[in-house]
Each structure stands twice: as structure tokens, then as C-alpha cells.
Amino acid sequence: MDNVTDGLEKAIKAIKIGVSSTEQEQLYLELEEFLAWLDPLLEVDTAETGQLLFGHDAVNVLKGDYPRQSDLAELQEAAPNFAGGFYLVPKVME
């Protein structure tokens, strides 16, 4: 099995969709064509750019932090069951 066939099968499995054998054959041809199309990208000399996580140098800008008081009564009303300061949920462990 070549790398493209193997990689394609794994990708289809990973994203959890149903693909017919005809569609998979078509996707294989398209993927091979796409990878060949990307060849010029691999030829660009990027030695000077160094390692990076993003394609830009922007630093994360934090949003303003505006604390708000939660309305506990409103939250309790939305919960199916509330008692003694706790939200009661179905037992999940035996």
C-alpha cells in the first residue's frame, strides 16, 4: 500500500464519514493530483524563516476582562435538580 492510499484511508477514518469505494478511488486520484500541484511550494527556500507556529508575528491580544455577578437563582432555575448548594445529576458510576 503506498503512502497516499494509506494516508487517505486513515484520514477518512479519522474524520468519521462514510465514503463509497467509487468515491474513495476518485479521492485518491484527486489527492495525487493535488500533491503534484503542491510541488512548487516545496521548492521554495524557507531556510531563513526559521521555525514558527503561525505565519505571522502577531502576539495574542487579550480581551478586556469584565467580571459579572452570576444570578445564582436564575442558574438554579435552569438546572433540573438543585439541593444544598449542589447541582444534582444522574449517577454515572456504579
Place this chain on the structure above:
Amino acid sequence: MELRKTTVHQTVEAVLEGEITAHQLIEKTIKNCSVLNEGLNIFTSIAGVDALEQAKAVDRKIKNGEKPPLAGIPVAVKDDLCYGVLPTGLGSAAFNEFMSPVTAAVVERLMDAGAVVIGKTNLDDMGQGSTTLSSPTGSTVNPWQAGRTAGSAGAAAVATGICMLAVESDSGGALRQGASHCGVVGLRPTTGRISRYGLNAHCSSFARVGVTAFSSENISGILDLVSGFDQRDAATAVCREGISEIIKTPGSEDMTIGYPVTAFDHLEPDLREIFEQVRDQLSSRGYRIKEIDLGLLREGLQAYYVLALTEASSNHARFDGIRFGKGRETDSLEEMYRQSRSEILGKEARRRSIFGTFLLSKGNYDRYYRQALKIWKLVRQHFEAAFNECDLLMLPVAKNLPRPLKGESSYLDQWSDDLFCAPVSLSGMPSLCAPAGQIDQLPIGMQLVGPPFSEKTLLAVGSTSGPRDMGESPLSQ
């Protein structure tokens, strides 16, 4: 009142002065919209009663002495932007009844200013494409030639005079391609200028919310209303302390427009000739034209697709039938995911999800994804270097005339149509598409690209470049 022949400013004046009520204007717009939509397939849903109610509310505000800055202006909203009143279909048959609990920030701002949402506009499968050919509800017809795609339906809504404004997303170039193919003006803003809250983005790094209108003046009039800091989109934090705008006035200040000669070599001679004419017109109007070198366009396009596909594969993960989308009832969780996702994701979304996952897999991650990140950085550097030599850049929008509605075109051919738009998306710079000319009656647009927050300069130059008015599109009647 013919919307195509008036400006936003003139229309608002007419409504505020009582020459026409917002209700009358919107009633007429909806009638026009229903008739034209049958042949052109622009809208996925039309607001009808809700739009009339909005218009009545605007009229009440005016009666109470308020002066909404966009009183009664009819607006089209692309169907990947949430609007709580109409279904948000996202370009997927599985979402045709999805009512979003939120409304996109840009739509909220327009409505707060008195604009009225007429309907949601058509788009490709999950918004991925610049043709509407993969739309589950069929393609939008170009109002200039029935057998061609419109690029984006919002541009068609404006070109036909149904709406005065359209708000649309643009990742690899859908908004700009649409504006070019329909002979209208489209602005993709600088990263962070307009909030993306409420946008269903398939590639988060490059998706922007932009505006399409009949003229640059119309966009100038509303840009400040839709721009600015929004707590719900961290990218807009750059606007929190106010924007450092780059504003230059054509005519009163020397301006240099960069002309990347090799970019135009990708075009057929008849297309290239149009841009050479525009270049010469700009020169005769006093702009200094400087030939520059702008490399990595083709590699920028390829890098865009590597990054867009990998981000799409991640973004589409939420459409699992539980968090988003209708879930199928099956015997196992795994089968429920498989069946639900197979229904939700159309052919293009499946292709992009699979290819994106492949590109992120072991071995391919370093080979393709990391290399694409580096190209992204290099493309930005190329654009930044270009703006050391010139104030603005002139580029084509589309490599070809709009694609025919019938007949097969390969997915790779369609992706290659973004040759001039995708690298600009990587650069993060604002881009204005304005009419440049026509071939066989079909409009051709050009891009004016500027440094960050130079939108007002782009709009000012855009209003003085190319043909002022392409006339009425044949299918607008």
C-alpha cells in the same frame, strides 16, 4: 426610487425627509427581490414580514425624532453569517432549518443603524468556494450573462439593485471574485477591523467579513458604522484604542501605485489589456505608477490551500450531529457520527476535510503544513516590502471570466481561480475590488491592495479609477 441609481446617503436623506417611508422602500424591495430571485437564485431565504416589521420600527424611530444613519437601507446577508430571524443554512442541506440563537456582530451594527435585512444569500458548500457551483440550493446566475456564475450571490443582489449593501465573508476571495464578476465594489478589510462574531468560518485564519456595494462611496459611508472593537472577537482588540488609519486624498497628495508586472503575465492578452488601460488612466490622473516585483503568488495560492484545508478539517469536526447538525438515530455512537457527518458535509466539504486531515498527518505535517506556514510569513514580508516602494498595489481579481454554470470544471481549476486573491488573504492587508472594464459585456474587476487600515485610501482611489458605472446588468429587469 431606483436603488441602483442613488447612493446610500441620498436614500437615507429621502427616508429621513419623508419623501418615502422605510416601509414603502422595503415593500418595493421585497417585491423586486421575489421576482428577480426566481431567475437568478440569489437568496436562500427572504425576510418578508420580518423585514417590513423592521422597516416600521425604523419609521417609528424617525417619527420620534431619531435619525438612524442607515434608515431603511436594504441589506443582503451571506448565509454563513448568523441572523436570528432567518434560517442560517451555511451552504449545507442539513442546516436549511437551523435558526441561530445569535446574530452576527456586523448585522447587529447595521440594524442598529436602521438598515433592514432583506434576506440571506446563497453560497458554496459550507462557504468553501468562489462560484456557488457547490451550493446545495443550486448556483447563483450572473446578472450580466445567464450562463455564467456570479461569484458571490451578495454581489448579484447589489448588481441587480435589489439591495444597496451586502455583507459577506471572504477567505480566499469569494467576496472579491463576486464583485469582479458582477461589476460592483467589494471591500475585504484589514484583519480585526470588522468583527467576525457570528460568522461560520471554514478557515479561521483568513476569513474576514466584508462589504459589497454599488460604489466605493456607499462603502465609505458605512465603514465606520460596522468597524471597531467587539468583545466577542479577539482580533478586533487592535481597534480597542482606536485605529491608526492611513488616509491619503487622491489629487491633493502624491501617490504611488505599484504595478507588479509579472502578475499580469498570468492573464490572457484581452484581460491584460484592460488592466494596462486602467494603469494608463491612473497615470493620466496624476498617480505615479511604479513597476514592482511581487513574487510567490503561485506559491502563496498553494500555501493558502494547505492552510485553509487543514483549518477546515478542524472546523468541520464540530458538525457531528450532536453539537451542530441533525443527528441520525443509530445503534452505536460511531455509526451515528458517520451517518450524520456524511449527510452534513457536502462533496466539497468532504474533500477539504479529508485532504486537510491528510496534510496534518505524520510526515505530511512537516512537509506541507510547516512549509505553508513559512510561505505565509514570506508572502507577508513580500507585501510589506512592496509598501516600502508604493502606497497601494494594483492586482487582477480573477484569472478568468466567470465560470460557465454548466459543464465540468475540476476542483483544482476552481481553486486556481484564487491566484490573485489568496496571497492577499495571506498578507492580511485590506483589498478593494473595483470595476476595471468589460469583455463581451462581462464585468472585470481589479484589486487595490494597501497597508493595514488603509481602507479609506483604497475607497478614495477606487472611486476615481476604472469606469464609474458599467450600466445596468441585462438580467436586472
